[in-house]
Amino acid sequence: MNTAAYSTWLEIDLAAIRQNVSELRRISAVPVMAIVKANGYGHGMQEAGRAALQGGASWLGVARIEEALGLRAAGITQPILVLGYTAAQRSAEALEQDIRLAVFDVDLAAAYASEAARLGRRLRVHAKIDSGMGRLGVFPEQGMAFVRRLMELPGLELEGLFTHFARADEPEAETTDWQLQRFQTLLSELEHAGLRPALVHAANSAAALYYPAARFDMVRSGIAIYGLDPSAEAPLPETFCPALTWKARLTGVKILPPRHGVGYAYRYTTRAEERIGTVAVGYADGLRRRLGNFALVHGQPVPLAGGVCMDQIMLQLDEIPTASAGDEVVLIGRQGQAVIRAEDLGREWNTVNYDVVCGLQARVPRIYLNEWDEAA
Secondary structure, three states, rough: OOOOOOEEEEEEEEEHHHHHHHHHHHHHOOOEEOHHHHHHHOOOOOHHHHHHHHHOOEEEOOOOOHHHHHHHHHOOOOOEOOOOOHHHHHHHHHHHOEEEEEHHHHHHHHHHHHHHHHOOOOOEEEEEEEEOOOOOOOHHHHHHHHHHHHHHHHOOOEEEEEOOOOOOOOOOOOOHHHHHHHHHHHHHHHHHHOOOOOOOOOOOOOHHHHHHOOOOOOEEEEHHHHOOOOOOOHHHHHHHOOHHHHHEEEEEHHHOOOOEEOHHHOOOOOOOOOEEEEOOOOOOOOOOOOOEEEEEEOEEEEEEEOOOOOOOOEEEEOEEEEEOOOOEEEEEEOOOOEEEEEEHHHHHHOOOOOHHOOOOOOOOOOEEOOOOOOOO
16 A cells, blocks of 8 residues: 555545444344445445445445436445435436435425326335424324325325434433334334334434344444444443554654744744644535644654644654654554544544544545455
8 A cells, every 4th residue: 555645644444444344233133224425434435335335334324316427427326315305306217317305294204206107106215203303204193194194195005114313322211212212112002903014114323233122124334334433431342353444754853942833823922942844624524623732643642732734733742752743643543553433533623533523624645454355
């Protein structure tokens, strides 16, 4: 792997994604829908999707029709579900590309059905139940009537029923237990009436690991397949491995005199003669414009000197006297015995690891390791 041409880049280990999906299948003992929305949580939607399928995922899940169409354009033929809103006028594209859509409103469902009937086709849909998230979906108490209405609409095939948990990654289980109970009550009613759809799914990554009763016919996992903890309170088993490493390169090292300002607004001023290194990465790449960031150089953590510029940062290198231009810098991942996790950056930035990796910009090149050998 030659990275000499890059100033900053991501290394995505596709073998890690395959292994993580395999572990999730083993633990949950049901099929896995791999969630690859938001450019595969920053890892690359198409590449992550293929790796997840190679690891044993049966479905892919996205948020928007554009993402699903991108997967189809890449030659991915396995089932895809759009979990969010799709405009009625785009349902013809879903039909043409065999993409499943979520339905959460009778009027939108009727519009889908009308378009499908006009084309002489049947659109496969999954009904969304709001068991307590407060977003899209009908309440479980309205679920029976909603399912009956969907089944009456010509042009629709009700393939699935799903919900989403708000707090499955928190130690307080009361909310998740309440959501699960409401959803299970609806399922019992549907089963008694002979109306239960073939595919029922509810569990996100945390629920797939910590709530066995929520696994139903399939689990939907996003963060776990990338080897990232759902939360500090819901860590992954040790058999999971992060897939992403973020690297950059020292582009220059210089000695600055005492009381010399560094960067915009002189947010850092040297106290004595100091070695300051410049790195070709900045907030336009996804490194938040905050004080307190750090990086790894020669296997040691070093602090940023001052703020984050759009395309560059400066590091305080007094503790690394051998550091020189061209050396690799790690922003997320391992270097020697030292590690910076996406979770660590999330805490520094007062956010979560999801936000960190989804914020990695498209201009940062992705280099894929351990690609599947189709000829093997």
